[in-house]
Amino acid sequence: xxxxxxxxxxxxxxxxxxxxxxxxxxxxxxxxxxxxxxxxxxxxxxxxxxxxxxxxxxxxxxxxxxxxxxxxxxxxxxxxxxxxxxxxxxxxxxxxxxxxxxxxxxxxxxxxxxxxxxxxxxxxxxxxxxxxxxxxxxxxxxxxxxxxxxxxxxxxxxxxxxxxxxxxxxxxxxxxxxxxxxxxxxxxxxxxxxxxxxxxxxxxxxxxxxxxxxxxxxxxxxxxxxxxxxxxxxxxxxxxxxxxxxxxxxxxxxxxxxxxxxxxxxxxxxxxxxxxxxxxxxxxxxxxxxxxxxxxxxxxxxxxxxxxxxxxxxxxxxxxxxxxxxxxxxxxxxxx
Amino acid sequence: xxxxxxxxxxxxxxxxxxxxxxxxxxxxxxxxxxxxxxxxxxxxxxxxxxxxxxxxxxxxxxxxxxxxxxxxxxxxxxxxxxxxxxxxxxxxxxxxxxxxxxxxxxxxxxxxxxxxxxxxxxxxxxxxxxxxxxxxxxxxxxxxxxxxxxxxxxxxxxxxxxxxxxxxxxxxxxxxxxxxxxxxxxxxxxxxxxxxxxxxxxxxxxxxxxxxxxxxxxxxxxxxxxxxxxxxxxxxxxxxxxxxxxxxxxxxxxxxxxxxxxxxxxxxxxxxxxxxxxxxxxxxxxxxxxxxxxxxxxxxxxxxxxxxxxxxxxxxxxxxxxxxxxxxxxxxxxxxxxxxxxxxxx
Numbered sequence: 155x156x157x158x159x160x161x162x163x164x165x166x167x168x169x170x171x172x173x174x175x176x177x178x179x180x181x182x183x184x185x186x187x188x189x190x191x192x193x194x195x196x197x198x199x200x201x202x203x204x205x206x207x208x209x210x211x212x213x214x215x216x217x218x219x220x221x222x223x224x225x226x227x228x229x230x231x232x233x234x235x236x237x238x239x240x241x242x243x244x245x246x247x248x249x250x251x252x253x254x255x256x257x258x259x260x261x262x263x264x265x266x267x268x269x270x271x272x273x274x275x276x277x278x279x280x281x282x283x284x285x286x287x288x289x290x291x292x293x294x295x296x297x298x299x300x301x302x303x304x305x306x307x308x309x310x311x312x313x314x315x316x317x318x319x320x321x322x323x324x325x326x327x328x329x330x331x332x333x334x335x336x337x338x339x340x341x342x343x344x345x346x347x348x349x350x351x352x353x354x355x356x357x358x359x360x361x362x363x364x365x366x367x368x369x370x371x372x373x374x375x376x377x378x379x380x381x382x383x384x385x386x387x388x389x390x391x392x393x394x395x396x397x398x399x400x401x402x403x404x405x406x407x408x409x410x411x412x413x414x415x416x417x418x419x420x421x422x423x424x425x426x427x428x429x430x431x432x433x434x435x436x437x438x439x440x441x442x443x444x445x446x447x448x449x450x451x452x453x454x455x456x457x458x459x460x461x462x463x464x465x466x467x468x469x470x471x472x473x474x475x476x477x478x479x480x481x482x483x484x485x486x487x488x489x490x
Numbered sequence: 491x492x493x494x495x496x497x498x499x500x501x502x503x504x505x506x507x508x509x510x511x512x513x514x515x516x517x518x519x520x521x522x523x524x525x526x527x528x529x530x531x532x533x534x535x536x537x538x539x540x541x542x543x544x545x546x547x548x549x550x551x552x553x554x555x556x557x558x559x560x561x562x563x564x565x566x567x568x569x570x571x572x573x574x575x576x577x578x579x580x581x582x583x584x585x586x587x588x589x590x591x592x593x594x595x596x597x598x599x600x601x602x603x604x605x606x607x608x609x610x611x612x613x614x615x616x617x618x619x620x621x622x623x624x625x626x627x628x629x630x631x632x633x634x635x636x637x638x639x640x641x642x643x644x645x646x647x648x649x650x651x652x653x654x655x656x657x658x659x660x661x662x663x664x665x666x667x668x669x670x671x672x673x674x675x676x677x678x679x680x681x682x683x684x685x686x687x688x689x690x691x692x693x694x695x696x697x698x699x700x701x702x703x704x705x706x707x708x709x710x711x712x713x714x715x716x717x718x719x720x721x722x723x724x725x726x727x728x729x730x731x732x733x734x735x736x737x738x739x740x741x742x743x744x745x746x747x748x749x750x751x752x753x754x755x756x757x758x759x760x761x762x763x764x765x766x767x768x769x770x771x772x773x774x775x776x777x778x779x780x781x782x783x784x785x786x787x788x789x790x791x792x793x794x795x796x797x798x799x800x801x802x803x804x805x806x807x808x809x810x811x812x813x814x815x816x817x818x819x820x821x822x823x824x825x826x827x828x829x830x831x832x833x834x835x836x
Contacts, residue, residue: 156830184630210630216660221653224619225626228637231609232559232627251650255613256620264602265593266813268609300814311831324816350831358826361819408819 159350164337166198168310168351172317173200173237175355177207180235183321184211186222187239187275196241197277197333197341219249223274227256230272235321243276243292243330257326258301272327273320274302279332279379279429280476282341286464289472291378293428294435296328297406303327303360304406308335308381309349312404315358322357332378346382361408365417369397372486373417375440376427377403384427386479391486398486406436414440415448422453423489427482432459454489458482492709494774498784500552500708501771504544504764506577506788507568511539511739513792514567514584518743526744532800534586535597540568542706542738545763546670547572549711549733550638553719559607559624559637561617564599565670566610569640575603581795587802594805595813615641615648618667622654625663629725636664636722643732644675646689655730659696664722666715667730672737672758677749693730700730706763709770736761 163171177183185200191214194201204212215222219240226238240246246253253274260268280289297304303325307313313331320327335347366381367388374384381402388398399417403410418424424444426437437457444452458477466472514537521531528536540547543565551572554560562569570580576591583590584598591601599612607624611617621639628635645651646669658665669689673680686692693700699721703710711733718729736758740747747755768781 156828158830216653216656218653218657220650221619221622221657224616224650224654225623225657228559228561228620228623228625229627229630230623231604231620232624234627234630236623251613251616252619255616256611259600260602260609261816262813263592263596263600264604264609264813265591265595266816267592267604268602269816271816303815303819311829315826350829352827352829356827356829362826 159352161350162348163310163351165310165313165347166201166336168314169199169317169331170201170203172314174203176321177211183235185237186213186215186226188215188217188241190214190239197336198338199239199275219245220252223249224252226272227252227270230270231268235271237273237275240276242288243278244287244290254299258299262301269324270326271324273329275329277333278330279334280465280472281334283467283469283472285467289465291429293406293430305360306330306377308378308402309347310351311349312358314351315356318355319357319360334379344382360405361410363410363413364402364404365399366402367400369399371397371421372423372425372489373399373421374425374427375401375414378429380427380429383479384482387482390483396490411443411447415444418444419448419451422451424452425456425485427458427477429476430459431462432457433462456485456489458485492712496552497771497774500548501767502784502788503548503572505785506791507544507547507571508541508764509789509792510567511541513796515539515743528744533584537598537743538565539739540565542736542758543670544568545706545708545711546733546735549708550668550715552712553715556606557635559621561621562610562640563617563642564612566601570601570608573608574606575608577795578798581799582802585799587799588805589802615645615651618651618654622658622663622665625658625665628664634723636719638666638668640668640670643669643671643680643689646692647684655696658728659698662727664725665728666718666722669732670735671732672735674737676741690730690732698728698730702732704734706734706736706761708763708767
C-alpha cells in the first residue's frame with residue numbers, strides 16, 4: 155500500500171528541501187554561487203539554506219564563473235560534493251572551458267581514475283521577456299558534450315527526487331531548473347509544478363522518463379515548462395477525441411529511449427516539444443533516436459521548438475517563438 | 491642552507507626529468523622522419539618537452555606531500571616526476587598504452603595520478619581554478635594540505651589565472667601559483683604581449699605576496715617555495731611565484747623555432763640549472779663519482795620505464811566506449827519509490 159502524500163510544495167521549496175537534506179547528512183556537501191547566501195538565490199534555489207548552514211557551506215562567490223566552477227571541479231576531485239550555481243544558464247559562456255574541458259572530460263581522460271561528483275545548477279527558460287541573453291534553456295548545449303548527466307525537473311516532486319540523486323551521483327550532473335516553474339512570487343508559476351512532495355528522502359533514477367498523461371493516438375515528448383503546456387494541449391485534444399500521451403523526459407543524459415519507443419509503437423505519431431533551438435538540438439535528437447530503434451513505427455513526426463533566432467524581447471515577439479499549448483495542439487493536429 | 495639529502499633528491503629528480511625528455515625526444519622523432527609527420531611514429535600526437543624547466547619542478551615539489559594537489563599545464567613531465575607520479579604508467583600513457591595512467595585515453599597533456607594528487611591539462615591556465623578548488627577543500631576540511639598550480643608566463647593574461655588569484659585571495663586559500671617563465675609562448679616573446687617584466691607583480695592587484703626567482707637555480711626556487719608553501723600550510727593564504735626557466739627545446743617537438751634568435755637558443759642551453767645544482771652538491775661535499783652514480787640511476791630508471799611502456803599492450807579499440815562514467819547510467823540501481831501523490835498529475 156503506497157503512502158498517501160498530501161503536503162504540497164513549490165518547486166523551489168522541494169529543490170531546497172533536497173539540498174538541505176543532503177547537507178545535513180554529509181558535511182562534504184556545500185553550495186557555491188552568486189547571491190545564494192543572504193539573497194537565497196535570485197530564483198529561490200537556496201532560500202533559507204544560509205540560515206541553517208552558514209556562510210561556509212552556502213558560499214557567495216565573486217562574479218567569476220570560471221574560478222568558482224573550476225574550483226568546484228577541483229573540490230569534487232578531492233572527494234567533496236560541491237553544488238555550483240550558474241545564476242542564468244546563459245552565463246555558461248564565460249566558463250565554458252571549465253565545464254566542457256574539465257568537468258565533463260576528466261573522468262574519461264583519466265581512464266576512470268578520477269571522479270567529479272559535483273552538481274552544476276542553473277536557471278533556464280524564458281516567458282518573461284528577459285530577451286536573448288537571459289531566456290535560453292541550452293538543453294542541447296549541455297546534453298551534447300559527453301560526460302555530463304543532464305536533468306530537468308518539471309514539478310516539485312521531480313525537483314526533490316532528482317536533486318537527491320544528483321548530489322549522491324559520483325559523476326557530474328547538470329541540474330537545469332526552469333524559472334517559470336519555481337513558484338516565485340514575482341514570476342507566477344502555472345498550475346502543475348506545485349505538487350505533493352513526500353517529506354522523506356527519495357531519489358528519482360536518471361534515465362527514467364515519466365508518462366504524465368496516457369493516450370493512444372499521439373506521443374508528445376517534452377521536458378521542463380513544456381510538460382505543463384503539453385498537458386494543457388492534451389486536455390484540449392481529448393475534447394476532440396484525440397488521445398495524447400505526454401512523456402516528461404526528466405533527464406536528457408541518460409535518455410530513456412525505451413519509454414519513448416514503447417509509446418510511439420503504440421501511437422505511431424511523435425511530436426517532440428522543447429524550449430531550445432530547433433537545429434542540432436533536443437527535438438532532432440529524440441526523433442533520430444526513435445528512428446534508430448523503430449523507424450517502421452513512425453507514421454508521422456512533428457517538432458515544436460524555438461525557431462533558429464535569438465530569443466526576442468517584446469512580448470509579441472517572444473510569444474511568437476516560444477511554443478504555447480496552442481502551438482503544441484496545432485502540431486498534433488497536423489499529424490492526424 | 492638546504493640539507494644535503496634534499497639537494498640530492500632534487501638533483502635526482504632533475505637529472506631524471508632531463509634524461510626523460512631527451513629520451514622521449516628520440517623515441518618521438520623515430521618514425522616521424524625524414525619529413526616530420528606528427529601522426530606517425532611510436533608516440534602519438536603533440537609532445538611538449540620541459541628540458542630547461544627542471545628547477546621549477548624540483549624546487550617547489552620538494553616541499554610537497556602526496557596529499558598536496560598539483561595541477562600542471564601542457565608541459566608537465568618535470569613536475570610529474572618531481573611530484574612522484576608513477577613513471578612507468580606515465581610513460582605508458584605517453585606511448586598510448588592500456589596500462590597508462592589514463593588507459594591511453596588522456597595522453598601526455600592529460601595525465602592524472604590520484605595517488606599523488608597530480609593532474610595536468612592542455613588549455614592555458616585551465617588548471618588554476620581546480621587548484622583553487624583543491625585549496626578550498628583543504629580549508630573546508632581544516633587540513634594542512636596545500637595546492638599548487640603551475641602555468642607558463644604566456645598564461646598570465648588568461649582570465650582563468652586572474653580569476654583564480656582573486657578567488658584564492660578573497661577566501662585565503664592554501665594555494666601557490668607558480669609561473670614558469672621560459673620567455674616564449676610558442677613564438678611570442680613575453681615583452682610583446684605583457685607590459686610587465688615580472689609576472690609575479692600580478693599578485694599586487696590581489697593583495698597577495700608575489701615573488702620572482704630571477705635565476706634558473708633549484709636552491710633559489712626551493713627557498714622561495716619554502717616560504718610560499720609554508721605560508722599556505724600555515725593557513726595564511728596564497729602566494730604567486732614566478733621562476734625564470736629556459737626552454738631548451740621547441741615549444742613542441744617538430745617546432746622549427748625559426749622565430750627564435752640563435753643567440754637566445756644558445757643562451758638557454760648555457761645556463762643550466764642542473765650543472766648549477768651539481769656545483770652546489772660538490773660544495774656540500776658530494777664527489778663526482780656520487781654525482782655520476784645519481785645520473786646513472788636516473789638514466790636506468792628512465793630506460794626501464796620506457797622499455798616497460800613500449801612492451802605494454804595497446805588499448806583494445808572497444809575500450810574507447812568505456813570510462814565515461816564512474817557511476818554508469820545503467821548502474822543506477824535505486825528505483826523510484828511508490829508514492830500515492832494525491833492531486834498529482836499521474
